[in-house]
Amino acid sequence: MGVLRDIDETQAPLMDHLAELRTRLLRSVFVLAIAFGVCFYFADPILAFLARPLANAFPDGQGKLVYTKLYEVFFVEMKVALFAAFCVSFPFIANQLWAFVAPGLYAKEKKAFLPFLIATPVLFLTGASLAYFVVMPTAFRFFLGFQGNAGDLAIEALPSAGDYLSLVMQFILAFGVCFLLPVLLLLLERAGLVSRKALSKVRSYVVVGVLAVSAVATPPDPGSQLILAVPLYLLFEGSLLLMLILERRERKPDGEDAGASDPV
Template sequence: MGILRDIDETQAPLMEHLVELRTRLLRSVFVLAIAFGVCFYFADQILAFLARPLAEAFPPGQGRLVYTKLYEVFFVEMKVGLFGAFCVSFPYIANQLWAFVAPGLYAKEKKALLPFLIATPIFFIAGASLAYFVVMPTAFRFFLGFQGSAGGLPIEALPSAGEYLSLVMQFILAFGISFLLPVLLLLLERAGLVQRATLAKARAYVVVGVLALAAVATPPDPGSQLILAIPLYLLFEGSLLVMLILQKREKRASGDKTETSEVA
């Protein structure tokens, strides 16, 4: 009977956690659905905002987007609505995830994780902004420079709406996620999975990895790859600097505690 009672007591908290998880997931889906409805209503304005780098890269009066399938623009606006809804509702979804996980953490763990939670959207927005304001205009001007003529026939760029949206989302997500590298490295270092000395010795491999990531995440033009690779490497070096500062601060704090205990 005692064993059965223990099993029932362990199952009860598990069911409570599952019910709470279901509630928070339903809330997140509900907010995402509302955000999708709003973003889908303003899909034309959002698409116009996303198309601005291409419009500015074209010579005046020449830029346009085409579609070759009757349903293409509808699905483009659906994708725009989902993309915008996820960006708008992400803070709420992250808050629900934190509210579910936080009760199981100690106060010290919460204090350690909070800076990373704040830094994540900041770094993602920084990467997405670099892609939108710098990389995409540069890349589009580069690609449009190949317009001309061949054998008396004009060679004209006629990008489709669906392909352009996929390219823009690739740029924004690739740069936004890549800029989370410092957050990932600092988390791994705080968790004890990697050490600063090991990362510092692996600089040559990091350079190769950064160049490979830039080649995969961006279109095949050297300009876009360098614009992603250079900030990524600088972020890596910045992460090492932050690790060094934190290590010195911890050593200083531990030294102060030791002196205090000796005096006592």
């Protein structure tokens, strides 16, 4: 009977956690649906904002987007609304995730995890802003530079709305996710899966990996690849520096020499 009582007692908290998870998921979906409805209503201004780098890249500023399928623009606006709705509702979704996980953490663990939760949207927004304000205009001017004449034929860029939106989302997501590298490295270091000294010994491999990621995540033009590769490597070095600072701070209460030289 004691075993059955223990099973019942363990099942009850599990069901409570599942019920709470269901509630928070439903809240997140509800907020996402409301944000999607609002963003779909403003889909045209949002699409115009996303298309501004392309419009400014045309030499005469008179570029246009075309569509070859009757339903293409409708689904483009659906994707735009969903993309914008997720960006708008992400703070609420992250808050619901934190509210579900936080009660199971110790105070020290909450204090250690909270900076990562704050840094994630900041770094993602920084990468997305770099893509929108710097990389996309540079890449689009490069691509549009191939317009001209081939003999008696005129070569003119007529990008479709669907292809352009896919390219914009690729730029924004690629730069946003890649800028989360410090969060990933610091979490792995906190979990004991990697160490600063081990990472500092593989810098040459990191350079190759950064170049490979930049080549895959961006269109095939050298400018946009370098614009992603350079900040990505600087973020790697910044992560090592931050690990070193945290190590020295943790050694101070133990009476060790905090001023000793310790190369990054």
